[in-house]
Amino acid sequence: MGIASVIRSEFALRNRRHGRQRLWRLLLGALLGTLLGTLLGTLLGTSAHAQTCQTAADMDASVRSPLETAAKRYFEMSARGDAAALKQSSIAAVASSFAGIEAAVKENQAAFTGAKATVRPPFLLTVEGPEPLARAEFLCGVFGKSGQTKDSAVFVLPNLPPGKYSVTILDVNGGQDAKTLTFVLQQAGADWKLAGFFPKSSQAAGHDAAWFTQRVRDFKAKGQHHNAWLYYREAIALSAPVDFMSTLATDQLYDEAQAAQPSDVPANEHIVDMSAGGKIYHLTEIFPLAVGDDFDVVVKYQAADVSNTAHTFQENTAVIKALVAKYPEFREAFAGVVARAVEPSGRDYGSLMAMKEHRIIESQRLARL
Secondary structure: EEEEHHOHHHHHHHHOOOOOHHHHHHHHHHHHHHHHHHHHHHHHOOOEEEEEEHHHHHHHHHHHHHHHHHHHHHHHHHHOOHHHHHHHOHHHHHHHHHOOOOOEEHHHHHHHOOEEEEEEEEEEEEEEOHHHHHHHEEEEOEEEEEEEEOEEEEEEEEEOEEEEEEEEEEEEOOOOOOOOEEEEEEEEOEEEEEEEEEEEEEOOOEEEHHHHHHHHHHHHOOOHHHHHHHHHHHHHHHHOOOOOOEEEHHHHHHHHHHHHHHOOEEEEOOOEEEEEEOEEEEEEEEEEEEEEOEEEEEEEEEEEOOOOHHHHHHHHHHHHHHHHHHHOOOOOOOOEEHHHHHHHHOEEEEEEHHHHHHHHHHHHHHHOO
16 A cells, blocks of 8 residues: 555465565566666766665764654554554655545554554665656665575565655554554655555564474475475465565575475466366365454455355365365365355355364265265
């Protein structure tokens, strides 16, 4: 939410889970392209884009302090539910399309009220040039021969206009649950205006990234590779406060997840066919989803039409049963299975079956044999 669709909502996190490649390898090529473009621009006498990042350690106190002050002020507005003040403090492009941020403020106010917010060291991003960058990539901090280090970060933002920006992250604790709140700020004169608002829970189903990573190790030791891969994806999702940020931790988890990805799961636009009830279903996606204290697995498949919900429910049920029969290890890792039939238009219809319900159905079926 923010920079008027430039930075996508943190709820687009699901898209990243579906097979995004490790950023560092891509950035090496992009960086080479940027350097080449700069050289050509110099040779041809044309202006070229430049993008730079400063960490908090690189900033003077006169730069860092206003960023931290602005972030604290915007958090206080959020905790009060004062969306009007946030809107007034936003850049014009964000203020003109503020409904998403206003809804997020309302949704998270209870968690922010009475909580303590600690500001992490901010990042300062600068884009120079005559027009927006189609893909602005910022390498922040010190990088080693293998890529990121413990104090580095990478930010990738699409269609970013020239200007000075800050990514400032707050850890919010003491409320209903642990959260992070990330602000993207844009400099406007002497002020830092709100250009992006990204609240995110630090836990899924009551557990943090470290817990999911440990569960990955446990599943791998048991030979439950499908469970391990899906838990990797949740660990990755929880390891960074926003989707457009990559760290050493996320890079390491990406590498491990890619190496552990089973060949028989739908991922990276790879469709898997599965037989259920005498019919072949084309599975397009599978991913984990936390809902409250439950941790479920979701599978999407192609459907011609979902308007007949009774029929679609039957097909969803068949897909769920076939999926659990194919991957019985899911019974140990997930509270339930969600099947979503998706039309070519994008309209879908989903059904949930709890694992305990599936066990009852299976035991009844076996008793009749």
